[in-house]
Amino acid sequence: MLCRYEAYLRANRHWLFKEAPRRADMRLYEAVYHFNLYAYLDRFLRRRKGQVWPEFPTGNGKVDLLIRYAGREYAVEVKSYVDEYEAALRQAARYGRQLGLSEVTLAFFVEALDEANRARYEVVYTDAETGVRVRPAFVATDA
Secondary structure, three states, rough: HHHHHHHHHHHHHHHOOOOOOOOOOEOHHHHHHHHHHHHHHHHHHHOOEEEEEEEOOOOOEEEEEEEEEEEEEEEEEEEOOOOOHHHHHHHHHHHHHHOOOEEEEEEEEEEEOOOOHHHHHHOOEEOOOOOOOOEEEEEEEEE
16 A cells, blocks of 8 residues: 555655645655645545544554554554654554554655665564564655
8 A cells, every 4th residue: 555655656746745844954744744644545545435543542652544444453653764763663563552453554754765775674573572563664755
């Protein structure tokens, strides 16, 4: 699903983020990616009788997106390039444990990513403390 979203983002980035709020360093705020992904998933899943909720409470914080589709629950934590990779993996695993999920997707938005680094970092991580699998997926924005 995130591969489809990345293709959508690349095809439409010339207008999609044109007027989006930016930080002092001119990078987009993480919330811009979060809500854009939410809107994309909402449109996609609604047609297929799925649902998505933003900022869903876990008891240990809020996971960015909670998805219900075909009788199953999924969680997506959204991070930007400024976040620490290992800490983000552990945080997503904690959210998964709080939600009773065995797996969580960690969507990492980055400006660019070569195939060597994609292969290096898009590896399923199983948290030793929680037992939750975190599936990192990088979304290159080319911004």
